[in-house]
Amino acid sequence: MSEIGRLLGAGKEAEVFEHGTLALKLYRPGRPKAPAFREAANLAIAEKLSLPAPRVHVVGDYHGRWGLLMDRVTGTSLADEMTPEPQLSAVKEMAALHQRLHREPGTGLPSLKARLSTNIERAEPVPPDLRDRLLLALAALPDDDRVCHGDFHPWNIMGSGDGIVIVDWLDACSGNPAADVCRTYLLMRRVLPAIAEAYVVTYAKTAGLTPDEIFTWLPVIAAARLAEGVPEENEDLLHLAALAPVDA
Structure with missing residues (x-):
């Protein structure tokens, strides 16, 4: 599996890193697993509805932090x-x-x-x-x-x-x-x-x-x-x- 790459963005709840050709969203240290699984479930619903959202590939524990491996989004906001x-x-x-x-x-x-x-x-x-x-x-x-x-x-x-x-x-x-x-x-x-x-x-x-x-x-x-x-x-x-x- 690819190593965690450079930081792409950060917010109050999580940070997003490069992970090969994908993006890895890691929740802040100490956060429980529930938010990661909840967001993954929400994204699965968005995907089913063909809404413009990243596709989730994996939910897991990465070096003691829960996160989601998903499609990397490019471009500016x-x-x-x-x-x-x-x-x-x-x-x-x-x-x-x-x-x-x-x-x-x-x-x-x-x-x-x-x-x-x-x-x-x-x-x-x-x-x-x-x-x-x-x-x-x-x-x-x-x-x-x-x-x-x-x-x-x-x-x-x-x-x-x-x-x-x-x-x-x-x-x-x-x-x-x-x-x-x-x-x-x-x-x-x-x-x-x-x-x-x-x-x-x-x-x-x-x-x-x-x-x-x-x-x-x-x-x-x-x-x-x-x-x-x-x-x-x-x-x-x-x-x-x-x-x-x-x-x-």
Whole structure:
């Protein structure tokens, strides 16, 4: 088997390395095996649906770290087309790609609303009275059964044209597309605030939704994000979570 090669990319949860002609995604030291197998299962579902995602070859323990051996993705990220000057064409391309996912049934993927509920329960910065409001608000929001990526942003969209690929499928769920778009907005708003707003408007217009139908998910999406260990975002996320309706 090929040796682990140079580092291709890194995030909070994992690093990606060259491994022969493939790519090896290794979760951080100390992480259990469950995330690796969960992402592999999600990618298998994406492959069955012919969605643009890397194909998994092996899941295993590599030098004490769990990881996935998968197709290597080449090219630059869509984020490169959005900085330093935002390109409306890139925003439209991203929205069309997101809708492609949302047209597919999320059979076999975990429930998005169940995951949000679990994360809201786990989010230590959320005070008990606000937590109760958020859980009531979440229960009142409309459910669905579409493929939701859960981490859909321009840095996870690689290549272009027919060679475009979406990476990082660990958080994929079955749920309401509006919630998935709201999550994308939340992930982009700190770094690319103007593009984040434009993205919601663009997606809503082409999907037959209103921006309000997307933003109604913002309090629960923000509260769930508080369980992810991003302390530099806590103040902003708590402010957004507090927008949950009092009489949900």
